Amino acid sequence: MKITLRYKLILQNIMIFFLVFLVIYFVMINTLYKSVIAKSVDFVSKSVSEYKYYIDEIFKDFDGDNIYSFLKEKSPIISEYMHSKLGIQIEIYDSRKELMSQTSPYNKYYVYQDIYYSLNGKITYIIKNENEGKLLFFASPVYYDNEVIGTVRYIYPMDSEFSIIRNNNIIFILMGIFSVFSVFIMSYIVSFGILNPLKKLKTEAEKISDGNFNSEIYINTGDEIEELTKSFNKMSENINIYVENLKNEKDKQKRFVDNIAHELKTPLTSIIGYSEILPKLSDEKDIKKSLDYINNQGKRLLNLVEEMLYISKLNQNSIEVKPKMNNINTILGDALETLKPRLDKFFIKIYNNIDDIYVYCDYEKTYECFLNIIDNSIKHSGCSIISFKRYSYGKDILISITDNGIGIESGDIEKIFEPFYSCSNGRKSTGLGLGIVKDIMKKQNGSIKAESKKNFYTKIILKFSGSDNI
Secondary structure (H helix, E strand, O other): OOOOHHHHHHHHHHHHHHHHHHHHHHHHHHHHHHHHHHHHHHHHHHHHHHHHHHHHHHHHOOOOOOHHHHHHHHHHHHHHHHHHHHOOEEEEEEOOOOEEEEOOOOOOOOOOHHHHHHHOOOOEEEEEEEOOEEEEEEEEEEEEOOEEEEEEEEEEEOHHHHHHHHHHHHHHHHHHHHHHHHHHHHHHHHHHHHHHHHHHHHHHHHHHHOOOOOOOOOOOOOOHHHHHHHHHHHHHHHHHHHHHHHHHHHHHHHHHHHHHHHHHHHHHHHHHHHHHHHHHOOOHHHHHHHHHHHHHHHHHHHHHHHHHHHHHHHHOOOOOOOOEEEEHHHHHHHHHHHOHHHHHHOOOEEEEOOOOOEEEEOHHHHHHHHHHHHHHHHHHHOOOEEEEEEEEEOOEEEEEEEEOOOOOOHHHHHHOOOOOOEOOOOOEOOOOHHHHHHHHHHHOOEEEEEEEEOOOEEEEEEEEOOOOOO
8 A cells, every 4th residue: 555755754753752652651650650659658657657656555554464365355446446537447467467356347358468567567568459449458567565466457448549540541541642633633734844845846857857947946945855956956957958058969960960961062063073074075175174173072072081080089089189399480380381372372461470489289280270270261261461479378378360351250259160160141161170270279288269350350369378268
């Protein structure tokens, strides 16, 4: 049988109350029992002390030889006198435990251990169940000439005292039943304060399982449930961020696949087209032109595949970067020398304001970074000037590369480092250049940043240091 959390809490509280109640019940009943017995014994004991002188006065008149015969003779008088004064039954026994007299001849009682102890000189009492009910047997020795010659037994009925104990038992039991019922009601009410927040958490968990990560729970209980709620909201927020990141990555992958498919399709279409018309051509100039075009488009495909493999290796951390102190001006000079034919072809002027300064970098990888950045300016900016400057930023060295081209829309600045990203003006990259540069700079503990103003300039800033700030 399934038990809900509410009834588990109620059952737990009732069990705890029941255990506490039992302890209190037994302690109080035991205390009451001892108190009633003690008061009854004290009453009889005080009465015995008050009338003991009467017995002593009777034995002062004895002048015979047999004190036991005298005790037997006077016992009825003594017992009747004390019965009239105390209102309880009296029995008198001699030293041989023979009954000398009794005030209630119709009630016969056994000689219990109280008589034995009393004849040994001890005042003692016992409580027994008789036909009349609970009886207190109180025995006090009778002395003559410092010798125990008998004992007086006082029989005190304790029906009223034990009636008090029974009544208290009933009251305690009724109070226990009422308290259990009260504990049930209060536990049921209090359980709402515990279970309602948990139900809210359950509802939100179901929403998350259905893919809704945006809702939050507001619980102000000031206890562990509130802390659990905060953790739950934080978990939901983190899951939401993680899912959004996955969606963004999925979009990037789709855009990458779409663009790379387009980039591969264009040269392949040209190659297939020229290869199909080659057999139909007879003019050697046309054949050579077609072969040159096929060759150029094949190289373009090869370069594209190499760049894809390169960036794949970068993402897998398999590209080895070996930074050391290198002259940054020397690296830039080598890159400009490589690109000189293309710079001259498009009549682009170079202004290099970088002096000889050493930075911590990998020579080959930094050389490739310069090649990619300058090549992008040549192909896409429509610039006529590219200038290079060096700045110091604490211990960092910043290299800026600025062209006076058409610039980049502000919304596209951070996205130009994505492979094959299409700008908002429709202009599209044909490679993976700036994405590779970003990975290389990151691997050699540097960074890259872009700034641009539409129709005025584009500036790329490379930072060589251990800091992430530019």
